[in-house]
Amino acid sequence: MAEERKYMTINMGPQHPATHGVLRVVLELDGEVIVKATPFIGYLHRGVEKLAEARTYLQALTLTDRLDYTNGLSNNLAYCLACERLIDIEVPKRGQYLRVLLAELQRIAAHLIWIGTHALDIGAMTLLFYAFRERETILDIVEHVTGARLTPSFIRVGGLAADVPPEFEAMVRAFVKDFPRRVDEYETLLTENIIWKKRTRNVAPLSKEDAVSYGVTGPVLRASGVYYDVRKAYPYSSYEDFDFEIPMGERGDVYDRYDVRMREMRQSNRIVAQAIERLPSGPVNADAPAFVPPPKEAVERDMAALIRHFKLMEEGFAPPPGEAYGAVESPKGELGFYLVSDGTSKPFRFRIRPPSFLNLGAVPRMIEGQMVADVIAAIGSVDIVLGEIDR
Amino acid sequence: MTGTGQTIGRLTDAFGPSLSVEGPGVVVGRERLREVLLFLRDESDLAFSMLTDLFAVDRYPGEPRFEVVYLLNSLKLKERLTIKIRLNDGEHAPTVSDLWRAAEWLEREAFDMFGLLFENHPDLRRILMVEDFDGYPLRKDFPTEGYGFDRPFSVRLDADDGASKKADR
16 A cells, blocks of 8 residues: 555634734645645635725725725725726825825835734844834824824825925934934845845745736836836826936845845835925816815805715715726735726726735745745735735 | 727727726627726737736626626836626636736625636635625625624534635645
């Protein structure tokens, strides 16, 4: 009788601290080596796409905050771009620059959560405290501008909910000046750290071809050596006005993903610096009374503005029938919204293209044949957020 | 999101009347879908190498009821293209999971949410909902508040949710 090969099955999650949320991966092991990995998702499914179909376009905006909850402003931006394409309006330059500025600050904050938790997973605990210190500075700015730390709903169809307060500029300038030194600080802890390199170099590699075939986007794709960034390929919100580079990796391993994101934070800081330097004056909202509510002061003085405000808040606006896709480069990758309008004030179809969903789909490919301890490094390096995977 | 006229011109040259340009996309018959997608992916001057997204739209009570939308992205041309097929209730779509690995999970999601079947898909299971969930939540005739919430929840004692089945295989 031939000896049958026995694999051990291990269930990782859904309550495992290093899966960054409620992700479950069933691993089939041959000793320490992973033969097969099957992720199970959906534990955080709230039916966002269904809920949005029962809400007006403005109400649906608040659902987008809750997708990738480390990254509320980019989610708002992607959704608003899709809406603006649907109704065909253009946001004035000041609005566009402020959007870029806020989205890039949010990118830094999201990457800081990633580096803190990813390093913690692998065993470098100190970094978490450093990263969260700077993240707190950004969240203070975000809170000062939007009134909320994690769920801002501040970027609205046609522009922003309001212009920024006067202190904003000084706060951003102070952050921008300080931040490069902080990234240096993080890098002294990890970049040449021999333990870090041993845990990440050549771990969980993903080839160029596989990355493209799996629809992987964002830093994970660029770490594999594919040059694609929505900000460069399909510039939106005046990204073409800014001077920045797209950091690239070669080997597509955990270390390269780390390296790409670290350099990305520096580039984001550069963009923020340029945006605050060249911030144009003028209105932040498009001149489109049918879609954009009047400013608060007008509502208090002017009867017509009050009525318009009331109508937009109660009934919402109705885009013409049609379809539009709007996408941004979120910290995780290409975040897109595909909206189908039937001419009513509620979206007929509200499709979210979540970057983490497709990036997670490539994880089994990365970790098959690797050691079981590398699963944690791989999942951390992909930087998934279950809020947008499960929706 | 229409591809530039040139790409669509190439498509109509190659496939002629079997496709029609409608609004922001190209509508293809489902029997020619794989051919069209392969052409777009493999012609070296088009190179739509990435499947950005794949999802369904329920036009209920319109006919044909379902649309499956394929969002393609050419990293080379920096161009997006929307391809659609239309399906009546009960019609199957051909799988494209062998052309793009990304489609494997995306088709599972379309199956999970709309009950669409993809022929020759290697592993068509629910992905977001639990395996014994009844109904397809994103269909237009499925109520937003769901079913069965007026009854007390039943307790299930058999802790079998598909994972163990799969692992035992």
